Amino acid sequence: MALLEVKEVTHFFGGLRAVYNLNLSLENGELVGLIGPNGAGKTTMFNLVSGFYRPTEGEIRFNGKDISGLRPHQVTSLGIARTFQNIRLWNSLSVFDNLCISQHHLLGYGFLQSVLRTPKFRSSERRVKKTAEEMLRMLGLSHYALEFPKNLPYGLQRRVEIGRALSLRPKLLLLDEPAAGMNPGEVDELIDLIRWIRDEFKLTVLLIEHHMRVVMNICERIKVVDFGETIADGSPEQIRQNRRVIQAYLGEEEPVNA
Amino acid sequence: MRSYSSLLSYIALGVLAVIASKTGILNAYVQIVLMFIGINVILSTSLNLVNGYMGEFSVGHAGFMAVGAYITSVLNVMLFTQSSLFGPPLLNPSSALFLFPVTLLIGGIGAALAGLLVAIPSFRTRGDYLAIITLAVNYIVKSSVENIQVIGGARGFMGMRNVINSMQDIINIPWALVWVIICVGATVWIIYRFVNSTYGKGIVAVRDDEIAAEIMSVNTQRMKMVAFMLSSGLAGIAGGLFAHVLGYINPGTFTIMKSTEVLVMVYLGGMGSLSGSVLSAILFTIILEAFRPLQVAKWVVVPLLLILLMLFRPEGIMGHRELTDIFPRLRRWFGAKEERG
Numbered sequence: 001m002a003l004l005e006v007k008e009v010t011h012f013f014g015g016l017r018a019v020y021n022l023n024l025s026l027e028n029g030e031l032v033g034l035i036g037p038n039g040a041g042k043t044t045m046f047n048l049v050s051g052f053y054r055p056t057e058g059e060i061r062f063n064g065k066d067i068s069g070l071r072p073h074q075v076t077s078l079g080i081a082r083t084f085q086n087i088r089l090w091n092s093l094s095v096f097d098n099l100c101i102s103q104h105h106l107l108g109y110g111f112l113q114s115v116l117r118t119p120k121f122r123s124s125e126r127r128v129k130k131t132a133e134e135m136l137r138m139l140g141l142s143h144y145a146l147e148f149p150k151n152l153p154y155g156l157q158r159r160v161e162i163g164r165a166l167s168l169r170p171k172l173l174l175l176d177e178p179a180a181g182m183n184p185g186e187v188d189e190l191i192d193l194i195r196w197i198r199d200e201f202k203l204t205v206l207l208i209e210h211h212m213r214v215v216m217n218i219c220e221r222i223k224v225v226d227f228g229e230t231i232a233d234g235s236p237e238q239i240r241q242n243r244r245v246i247q248a249y250l251g252e253e254e255p256v257n258a
Numbered sequence: 259m260r261s262y263s264s265l266l267s268y269i270a271l272g273v274l275a276v277i278a279s280k281t282g283i284l285n286a287y288v289q290i291v292l293m294f295i296g297i298n299v300i301l302s303t304s305l306n307l308v309n310g311y312m313g314e315f316s317v318g319h320a321g322f323m324a325v326g327a328y329i330t331s332v333l334n335v336m337l338f339t340q341s342s343l344f345g346p347p348l349l350n351p352s353s354a355l356f357l358f359p360v361t362l363l364i365g366g367i368g369a370a371l372a373g374l375l376v377a378i379p380s381f382r383t384r385g386d387y388l389a390i391i392t393l394a395v396n397y398i399v400k401s402s403v404e405n406i407q408v409i410g411g412a413r414g415f416m417g418m419r420n421v422i423n424s425m426q427d428i429i430n431i432p433w434a435l436v437w438v439i440i441c442v443g444a445t446v447w448i449i450y451r452f453v454n455s456t457y458g459k460g461i462v463a464v465r466d467d468e469i470a471a472e473i474m475s476v477n478t479q480r481m482k483m484v485a486f487m488l489s490s491g492l493a494g495i496a497g498g499l500f501a502h503v504l505g506y507i508n509p510g511t512f513t514i515m516k517s518t519e520v521l522v523m524v525y526l527g528g529m530g531s532l533s534g535s536v537l538s539a540i541l542f543t544i545i546l547e548a549f550r551p552l553q554v555a556k557w558v559v560v561p562l563l564l565i566l567l568m569l570f571r572p573e574g575i576m577g578h579r580e581l582t583d584i585f586p587r588l589r590r591w592f593g594a595k596e597e598r599g
Contacts, residue, residue, distance in 0.1 A: 050473055076475040090466035092530075092578065093459060100456045101463050105475040107456060111484050114455035115448050121455070128456050168475050 001064055003028050003204050004049065004080075004172055009058030009068075011044055011228075018044040020228040022058075026172070031198055031205045033219035035239075037249050041228040042208045043085060046174050049206075050082050051075035062172070077105035081170035083161045085177045085208075089149035095160050096145040099132035099167045106168070135167045138200070139193075155186035159193070166197065172204045173197070179211040191217055212250075216240070224249060265447075272439040279432045289435055291547055293503045296438035297496050298539035300445045302523035303532060304492035309521070310529035311453055312485045313465030314380060315389040318396030319493050319520045322369040324512035325399055326494020327501040330365030331418050332409055334358065334502075339420040343408065351424035358425065358437065362498045369494020370487040372399065377486035381479050384468070396517055403509040414508025418501050434503050441499055445492050450532055452488070461485045462530070522564060527574050534576030541575075 006024040010017070019041040026032055034042050047053045049060060051072040060068045067075050081102075090098055107128065113121045136142045139159055149157055158178055165173060175194070179187050195218055198205050209215045215222060215236070222239045224232040226248045232239055239245055275292065278284045284292070301319060308316045336344040338354040349357070372395070379391045404412045425433040452458040460481045463471040472478045501507045519542075527538030545563070549556040567574075582588045 052469070052473060071477075071479075072473045073475050073477045076473060082473060084470065088467045088470035090463045090470065092466050093462055097456075097459055101459055101471075101476065102474040103456070104460055104477070109457065111452065111457070111488070114457045115451045117451065125456060164474060 002026060003063060004206075005061040006045075006049065007059045007061070009048060009055045009060060011041075011048060011053060012056045018228050019048065019055075022225065022228065022230060024223060026204050026206060029198070029202065029204055031194075031218060031220050032207065033215040033222040034206060034208045034225065035210070035215055035222060035249065036225040036231075040225045042225060043176060044228075045225070046082060046176055046208065049075075049174065050080060073105065076168060076170075079169070079171035080174065081165035081168050081172070082174035083158070083165055083176055083178060085180065087157050087161055089157060089161055089164070091148055091150040093148075094146050095141060095149055095152070096132055096136065098149060098160060098164050099135055100128050102164045102168045103128045103131060131167050131169075135163050139163045154181055155183075155189070158182070158190070162193070162197070166201060170203065172206065175205065175207045175209075177208050177210065179209055179214050187211060187214060190214065194218055265443075268443050272443070275439065276431055276436055279435055280430075289432060290503070291543065293435055293438045293499070295540050295543045296442040297500050297503065298520075298523060298543050299442050299536050300492055300496040300499070301520045302527060302535040302539040303445055303449050304489045304496070305520050306524045306527070306530065306532065306535045307449060307453070307461075307485055307489045309524050310531065310535075311465065312461040312482070314384060315386070316376065316392040316489070317389050317514070317517050317521060318376070318392035318394075319490075320512040320514070320516035321392075321396035321399035322372055322490035322493035323497035323500065323516065324403060324509065325372045325497065326365035326369040327497030327507050327512070328403060328409060328415065329368040329494070330361050330498030331415055331501040331507060333361040333364060334421040335415075335417040337361070338424055339417055341417050352428050354421050355425045355428055355433075358421070362437070362441070362495055365498040366491040366495040369497065370491030372494075373486045373490030374483070376490070377483045380482050380486065393514065396512075396514060400509045400512055403512075410508070412509060414506060416506040419505035422502055422505075434499070438499050438503070441495055445495075446532065446536065448488075448492075453532065525574055526564070526567060528576035528578065529574065530578050531574070531576040531580055533581035534574055534579075538575055
């Protein structure tokens with residue numbers, strides 16, 4: 001059974017058709033790229049999967065369960081985590097707190113227990129803090145635990161955001177243009193990081209990216225969308241040679257003497 | 259032991275204040291000022307929860323105060339005193355001593371439920387729009403009370419003195435002061451623990467980026483409900499205390515003016531700073547009292563101070579920081595041992 005199954009999903013913003021009749025199926029452990037020109041509906045797709053929008057039509061299943069119509073935090077607690085195209089960290093909270101708060105659904109205590117500091121509260125806080133600490137260590141961020149995210153360089157902020165997504169222990173990780181605004185060195189690090197994350201945490205990863213080096217390097221399968229519709233689906237090699245993709249997105253090589 | 263030292267020193271201070279009041283070292287005027295300081299501490303810290311920590315802009319705190327004040331007062335007058343409105347007391351007046359905290363709590367719960375009036379619209383809107391809703395709730399409460407004749411309508415409601423007196427008949431200490439001290443301690447304790455838990459920090463995440471909070475597993479609707487209800491509930495308790503300190507309340511007390519006073523205290527202290535709110539409530543109450551001889555001119559001088567504050571220190575006395583950030587040595591005495599970040 002597929003981990004994530006998007007079946008004939010259509011989404012309208014008023015009269016604008018952002019996503020049309022889109023199908024997507026992710027098997028456990030896959031690393032799939034979602035590419036396409038700006039405005040093709042890639043981020044809308046992410047917003048649909050993470051529960052931020054409710055699809056106008058169609059069905060989204062995660063682990064066999066219909067998740068369209070759930071609120072985002074409910075979707076997240078089932079095991080879908082994401083990062084954002086423009087980094088959205090909580091800037092007045094420390095890096096460490098950022099990683100703790102994304103475990104909100106794992107806390108298991110409520111207001112009264114937070115005030116009374118019951119044994120349940122204590123054990124839960126210990127667990128959450130341990131996870132956050134471990135995650136920071138694995139991502140090489142321990143040094144920045146008490147920094148505020150806004151004071152970190154861009155590449156590190158991306159890393160923190162990935163760490164925040166990972167600490168909620170997802171099964172599926174959605175990365176929205178993780179390489180945007182990165183310099184070549186940071187891109188190389190990112191490629192290694194994504195590969196390592198997938199193997200270390202046994203995750204399924206869906207990646208939106210314009211950076212072809214990243215996509216062609218790490219994705220096992222690539223799906224190309226344009227105007228909200230799928231125009232190609234296949235291995236990086238097949239995608240590179242697909243005429244429709246070249247026309248719509250990758251661009252044709254112009255004859256020299258044209 | 260260390261984690262209790264702040265609690266113990268607070269109790270010691272409280273006992274000292276009560277003894278000083280009892281023996282007459284602190285005269286009645288100083289006692290009243292002390293109690294107003296306490297009530298203002300509850301009001302400013304509880305509003306800071308919503309305006310500072312959660313980053314909403316609530317301007318109707320006095321409305322919730324009114325709900326608590328009226329519920330507690332009516333209950334107490336009905337249960338423990340002989341009054342022209344409700345006739346003979348329903349319970350033995352001496353039981354007021356034990357049941358007063360219960361009625362206070364009921365007032366708080368009533369106010370918390372009124373807080374839902376603001377919490378539910380806050381799911382869909384924030385910023386200016388929510389501010390208007392809180393303003394409307396303030397007016398709804400005030401106008402409702404004005405139109406309920408059973409509890410005095412616009413003339414106000416009295417008789418709470420007798421409740422305090424019947425407590426003092428049993429044990430002769432200034433009970434109003436005692437309850438204020440207890441409630442202030444409890445309020446600061448509750449808010450401190452709440453905002454320092456991973457659960458409570460969820461409301462700060464809502465302030466920083468609500469969409470990210472919701473998508474990163476924080477149940478933002480629940481967090482908003484918790485914050486609004488806690489904030490308004492505590493305001494209700496402050497209202498109950500206020501009614502019993504003064505012995506008389508009328509709807510005119512709980513207008514936008516009162517709400518503004520609380521807002522001023524929050525901004526004076528610093529958004530999202532608990533110790534800032536405590537300090538500013540103390541400072542603000544004392545400044546108001548100090549300028550009392552100026553009479554009406556007071557309301558020229560005090561706002562002027564505010565303008566100066568906004569010009570030279572717009573982030574408030576403490577900014578986003580706590581006392582322990584500025585004087586790390588305080589950490590030795592005031593909890594915070596398990597905190598990180």
